[in-house]
Amino acid sequence: MSDLTDHYQPLPGTEGVPAPPLEEMEKLRQGRGFSYRPRTRHLLPGGWARYTNRLFLETSPYLLQHAHNPVNWFPWGDEAFELARRLNRPVLVSIGYATCHWCHVMEEQSFEDETIAEFLNRNFIAIKVDREERPDVDTVYMTAVHAMGMQGGWPLNVFVAPDRKPFYGGTYFPPSDYPGGLGFTSLLQRIRESFLAAPERVSRAGVQLTEAIRTMLAPTEGEDSWQEVSLDQAVRLYRDRFDDRNGGLVGAPKFPSSLPLRLLLRQHLRGGDRQLLSMAELTLQRMAAGGIYDQAGGGFHRYATDTAWLVPHFEKMLYDNALLTMSYLEGFQATGRAEFAKVAREILRYLQRDMQAPGGGFYSATDADSLSPEGHREEGVFFTWTPEELTEALGEERGKLVAACYGVTRGGNFEGRSILHRDRSVAELASELKRSEQELELMLSDCRELLYRARAKRPLPLRDEKILASWNGLAISAFARAGLILANRDLVQVAAEAAAFMLQNMMQEGRLRHSYQEGVARGEGFLDDYAFMIAGLIDLFEASGKVRWLERSAELCATALEQFEDRELGGFFMTGPYHEQLISREKPAYDGVIPSGNSVMVMNLLRLNSLTGDRRLLEQAERALSAFAAQLARSPIALSEMLLAVDYQQQIPKEVVIVAPAGRPEAAEPFLEGLRRVFVPNRVLVVVCEGEELEQAARLIPLLEGKHAEADRAMAYLCENRSCRRPTSDPEEFYRQLTGTG
Template structure:
């Protein structure tokens, strides 16, 4: 008879990642004052182990080390052990990941850091094999007892490094006030030098979808008409949609591809990727009208709604990569399985999706992928396009029915404000592109869920689960929600969304803004104080919270005629300009803001009974540097004040830099004004 496992302190947490460790023999604490006080009282070092629910190597280290009594015994005897979900506490993760980089080590998860009793780091690493881990524990425990002063001195040096300003670290302490055509082109050129021109994407394996890179490139193309840029965007979006990184059966994207061909994914599916990729493919469709992009948007939204949407509202965070002890088992098929499911149609299916008897993945399994368009495949196989498309739909239905009976990958069912905001914006962008009312309903429901369950006054919470929101919002929660609500206003002309975006912006200026550097801290000034208060300035898979806030200030400054917003946005961008030009792949959302300030942004006010329909006519065309305001009656919004429906007919006012064109009453006339003006870039700042 086996001894029943006893839970540790993590059993009371809401994070699925922490709950995964709740029956480890390790005496885990969640992050908090209790663990720090014990470390001081017992004069012990602290282990902070950081990961997330969909992290494969986090699971491996748990199984190999944290589940074993002997390993746990060493950890419990010599250390105070703290488990952190990086998705719940990105502030803690950012501090200690920065510390790891300062130690000259490469970052990743699991992140295992050793701290003194003041929570200051002196050593760290990522994944450790079991014996390597135990040896390290014993050595650190011994050194901590015998050479504590030396470790404390080292920890003080790392703490001092962590408190260096990000702007100082990247040499951004000086403003560079210029917005120039030649610099925008240099940004585009420098980004283009990193293109993989064979398989799309930027750089080589592993390849991550980087939505902000391609959103910038779409804007760059719209301004320069550089066909090589559009070709690279189309190559990348097509190869991702054809590849194994995209779930060919059920829709939605995995987090990244381990190879350069987008074939073999790391099978975890994250809400933040899929929300942003819905935005990207929707925008690309507006420009190209490629039906593949439309299919990707509709299938990805269907996946999110089916597998990540909570019954009472809100979207879950992620799906694990593993099921039944194997990575990707839920999504892959053997040739024999396909023959049983598809019978006579299997040979054509396998030709379409490149399935073989040997398989292209582990255990003879196949990652389904495509290489050519439906039009070309139909032609090569002497099929009518409509017949092929109907067959593909039938194949997907049959395989989805089989997958419905498989053991599903684990779901991380916590709800994060920032990631939900990315999905909200994706849904709003999908409606903007396709006018599908279901997308609009999902977007409005999502906004209402966040504002009803994750706010207290103008203050946001980062997380929600089982009726509780417990962690103060971070800057990315505010920034991404402000951006999403602004977009929701544009597709509904319901001013409550815009007013809420402004109120949240004013809250960030009061509680997050650093007037010395004209940038925002990542944490609220009323929240828990860590050993360092960080600022996030570099764009990654998710755009940096400061770049999003700078863009928010730009657009809300136009909506509300707020000179302060505009000035702050300009100053934030000016700090970053030189680095944007040199390293655009790390600052592509900043680069998009550079584009918006160069051209400049068109302000389109629509007044009259058909305001929504007129907006839809105009936005059917690809116009990336535009904002819409509209009303069927009167409005106090500055962009709509003193604007009327002339002769009771819906009227459109196109304005730039507080200067308006003549009012017009058809979408075609407004589009002509917009296209004529778009060919006349102006420099906002003088060259210094």
């Protein structure tokens, strides 16, 4: 082995601090190389990084991005906090994720700066955390920042004592002072001075913040009843803040998740309020036409920075696209608008093409930034166009047509370049261009494919190749539901392959792991991991008819109940007995860009109860709803996803059973076609063939008792509370039963 000092320069300001394990890092370096980390400014001759810290031993893409900072980063763990206690130093806990734009900015400005790094290394213990690997740590310290009266975000930088209690924090800090605020350098100096000069005040602040965190992470208590929760109150709040020009809520930035479209569609179905349907339609239309939607490659960016959905933050997240797929599918069913189904197909094609890992799982995200032609890392350059680039990719005639259809101009609408978007419908464009709608649609489809291939030759945005159980659960749901609603068995197969990957690679000792990276499953599964995977497997069972997926879902549900349920008050904690005990244990009570584990878990329990008839599941669901009843009554929009579960239970879900003759699953297809034509969100579905398949399923699903096909024809049963209407072998009669017209 070569002299280790040839490759590892001492980190500035680390005298008296244990050095990183150089021999272990050298063994890993020989296998990994430095190719994954191209953008450190500190290079030695030959292209080796000048500095390497302990993060080099990690697998998280975000931590590896910081492995060659001059900062002496530690991963989260006892070693760092014990060292802080021994040296009597404050701890900087810096939290972010691999595709976070402002995390990159702060890294370049501060964590790559040798002067700042030296001060940090001499006076602090610095810890880096990937929020996607440790959402529990992120939640605790994000709540601390909220308790200080600040707006949260990433990067999240929190100063904590060696006992892990926070005493100050914030998000992005520029390196130098600016009008109205301290820069990072000055802040570090003041934090260090306060920690040494006023330890009692720092300790008191830590105690107060910790108490505030514990209070904020617990649901609101009260005497309210979930049975009396009214969806009208939540819908009224959304109606009052609706942007009737662009859809979504008024103001910017605009997040797709800020308006719960699936809730609006259910409330329209319940009461017939056409305005709610119009709100959902307009939002779905405007988002799909805007720059927030990747017109060339499919899929949605994270959010829009403006009011018209035009200028996105160009990051793409697996969870956003899985959740939006389900919104567009339900929008398609509720309205019959084919363009909504088209968007859902395009999102899923994007996920398969750009985000699917070998073996069937799905990667987490892609970055907003990429390299420009001049070699600078810039946000959005990969996704934007100039007229000349369109001509080069498409030819002059089609380049002009696409420029006219997608708003590409010489001046551009973003940093001198143009974000593809549609201001007018295909019908309006076809009339203006004197072409038929069908001809124009086909031409634009061909052009989008050519643009996708042309831009694939550009430097690609970084892709975070962590495979997370929770987000993959959402993806499984999206593909399974799309396969059922769009009559596409290939999409159901994608969901099955992803589920098989997760169950084969991320189950250990009967427990679900949180993440998978470089062939290794890591971390105990959190509530979200279990809840979203359970939901995905239920959806996959309904779409495929394979009872093994329902069996695995029930097994995961039993484990989740054992590990996470609050048996005293109801509901579920984020962490279980195998997780590290932090200064507070969260019971998730907020549906943000991702639904809370509690909201999804309640719906899982209700659906599994409908399928299996297990009354205990219903009792646990209703106990959870009672735990959040006060919050649902006083601040319903904080738990908009849980309102779907309230609606499910208040409306009495339908139980749909279709039994096909033995060996002839295709006989069920005419009945499924009728089900696709109707928006029936509150229902469970069982499709099974007579014979061994029916016998196996009936052991888990008592609803199947006495159900059978009729000779060579499938039979459909529509039931509520185990009471069924007259069974029918006529698909049109079944359709009339679903719509309430027969």
